[in-house]
Amino acid sequence: LSVLASIRPDSWNFPLFLHVLGAMVLVGAAAVGVAAELVAGRSEDPARLRRLAFRTLLLVGVPAWVAMRVGAEWIHSKEFGSSSEDPDWVGIGYTTSEGGGLFLLVSLVLSGVAVRRGRPALATAAGVIMTVALVGWLITVWAMGAKPG
């Protein structure tokens, strides 16, 4: 059965590639953003690390989220069509991708304001929010592999 499950039409490969590549880059960008925001307060040049976090989330995180989400919808349309019944792991993916996208947006705004107006508390809040999103995405990585339900 697992052999059968690993076989898929060639036309599914590119959407899956786009989805997984987007997710990999997104998790990497989120990890850099979280580390830079939360470590900034203890560094000698906190403004520089906060700028790095903001630019990473904006220039890498957002495009990666879009690629991951577009790829997800594309592969979903091919694999499940218009079926209204999604397995649990797909539901977990929808919840964390859309919820995480909202967290990414809020974190980006807080991070941008923190950089522009020099407010460390907002940068820390952005780091904490991104940590929650990152934990959700890591759980999703497990769900996409283990496919519960």
Place this chain on the structure above:
Amino acid sequence: VGRCAIAAVVLWAISIETGRRGGDVYTRANTLAKELVANGNDQPSSELRALLRDRTGLILNCVSTLAVLLILIDMIWKPGA
């Protein structure tokens, strides 16, 4: 074990080793920068600039990234499976 699985393991080993060696260059730059500051030298340093612009470090990091990308392609398209 399929050929694509062996290829993935080889690519993974390449990625880890090139990433480690590429990182060494920037670790040396970090150490040098700290030494310069500890000695009261806050001026631009040609040695530090050379380390940060080291082509070998850049190439090794690019190879490491490319190997990860190839693992993903290998695992999805499974050539030879």
